[in-house]
Amino acid sequence: MSPPSPSDAASQAAAGAPRPVVLVTGAARRLGRAVALHLAQAGWDVAVHFHRSADEAQRTCEELRACGARAAAFRADLHDDAQVRALLPQVAQAFGQVDALVNHASMLEHDTAGLLDSDRALQHWRVNTVAPVLLAQALHAHLCAREARGCAVNLLDPKPRSPNPDHLSCTLSRAALREANALLAQALAPVLRVVAVSGVFAPGSPAIDAQRLHALQAPLPPGEARRVAAIADAVLFALRNRALTACELPVEAGRHPQPGARDFAFD
Secondary structure (H helix, E strand, O other), X not given: OOOOOHHHHHHHHHOOOOOOEEEEOOOOOHHHHHHHHHHHHOOOEEXXXXXOOHHHHHHXXXXXXXXXXXXXXXXXOOOOHHHHHHHHHHXXXXXXXXXXXXXXXXXXXXXXXXXXXXXXXXXXXXXXHHHHHXXXXXXXXXXXXXXXXXXXXXXXXXXXXXXXXXXXXXXXXXXXXXXXXXXXXXXXXXXXXXXXXXXXXOOOOOOOOHHHHHHHHOOOOOOHHHHHHHHHHHHHHHHHOOOOOOEEEEOOOOOOOOOOOOOHHXX
């Protein structure tokens, strides 16, 4: 059977039905945390994946429980295929089921064509491309075993559609995930829907601290500084709307990216 939609979660919880369960990777901080909290408020129980941010993951879980959600933190290094493959089964064992996946965790280290080396490129590939595919694969297998339906949401940035030479390894790996979005939707249908949500959200770049991000957002159109909340809402929409798959939802406040000479962090 299909998981309950978030719009029905409150009434189903009142009737004793289980809340749907979502695994959010990189949910301890930044956008991942915002998405996790938004989904908890909409009726989802949340598995919080983290790598090194154990204390922050536990604080996020406390906030999720305050929203009425079940929450637990799960550590996994997304560079390690074995840990990636074990992650979703661990969540399923702890919660009893998994209904959805939000791939937010990513690696972002600066390089250019002149600095690229195979080790750096492969590290980005493992975290940004392979790990989301393996997790979607694991969710599909879990849903098949339950004879259920679910959804995977891949969080992207718009840079592959408006390229510049900065962060070359990251851009290549994210472009591959963007293409994998449609391929996975085809391969794993009808059990698993696969949707991308894109927007600029500065996923942990050391070049973009909170002060720098605020300065970058200041001249943008009204409402753009609240883009994190808008992206979280788009994720909820993707999970709720069962007619969506093999598509990308751009959350750009009407500001379509244009190619530039440098990444927006260095403008």
